[in-house]
């Protein structure tokens with residue numbers, strides 16, 4: 001499919017900027033990259049927005065067709081107990097990119113255009129870590145870690161950026177009808193004055209949301225081809241299926257009840273194009289592709305929200321549906337095909353794992369919460385989760401902990417204990433019959449939260465910068 005407007009590279013071409021030399025000053029140039037190329041794997045992280053645990057064929061959807069994700073799982077590994085580190089966008093993204101729980105890096109809330117904070121450029125993102133190893137790095141999609149210039153991807157480790165800086169339902173235009181059914185039926189994205197950005201510049205406003213999935217994909221495919229001879233890291237955080245939903249004409253269906261299904265199916269088609277591009281560029285066998293979502297489905301949006309069943313609840317929640325995500329990883333020849341991993345792990349583990357695979361040092365002089373999960377990904381016999389416990393923060397509040405199969409949740413003086421292996425839907429609170437477990441897990445929560453707060457780092461503050 002061709003794109004109906006600018007992609008990042010079209011825009012640069014119009015400006016007369018070549019795209020073969022996009023490495024930023026300060027990062028290793030393409031010559032060094034080429035020298036490192038043959039030995040280092042490439043990494044692609046595809047991160048969808050508000051997609052539910054069940055909203056992939058191989059995770060149990062009966063209506064949404066995802067042949068490409070299903071094939072990715074058949075050729076790679078499906079993770080059933082994989083967690084985002086927050087149940088909303090910005091904190092979840094901060095965790096993915098820094099390998100830390102969100103309060104560790106000061107991003108505890110969803111960022112709005114009125115906010116003047118962002119991911120602190122002093123943090124080491126995956127892009128910083130890999131860029132230091134000569135990787136070409138690109139962020140293509142929704143950023144949502146601060147829209148002020150100093151927090152944009154190109155100031156947080158990425159060589160290039162093409163996408164929107166915050167959620168697609170922000171920047172609402174006063175007086176315009178934001179009814180989601182109307183927007184879908186009329187393909188009208190104008191009530192949201194969201195900018196489309198290329199590096200630090202706005203190139204279209206409002207962004208044509210019907211073209212976002214397609215343009216991101218075009219840009220991703222071009223990036224893969226351009227960097228076939230050097231190691232690369234492509235971070236592809238799709239804007240969708242966060243509301244309002246829009247798709248390209250080829251995927252459009254009038255029935256609003258099928259809007260969510262159509263959106264996921266276009267994302268799946270996009271993933272298929274990325275996988276084909278890897279083959280065509282000759283880098284399929286040296287590229288690890290990770291697919292997951294930033295948080296659970298927005299259930300309050302009814303037919304525009306997804307489904308996390310059999311998990312309880314969705315976005316905004318520390319029940320499983322808010323933070324346990326569908327996850328698939330594929331790397332032919334390195335990750336065994338058709339396997340399922342049910343060990344506890346999550347997005348915070350990607351930074352340490354990718355660092356190890358790239359031969360990079362971990363960021364110095366700071367606490368990183370994530371751990372290397374390569375033994376799980378490689379399917380090593382008997383490999384176990386490296387985490388004694390996983391912690392569920394909501395904002396700055398620690399609400400729950402999981403250790404092995406047990407999950408303790410303490411919110412508003414209510415204590416809940418669930419055996420997640422026997423009760424994945426968190427229906428049977430067994431706190432009353434396991435006082436020792438409640439005590440042990442409460443202790444783990446208290447100690448961890450104390451330690452985190454004693455070793456937390458601040459978000460970046462932009463004081464007088466011009467807003468995007």
Ligand code: MG
Pocket residue numbers: 049050088089242294295
């Ligand atoms: Mg989200």
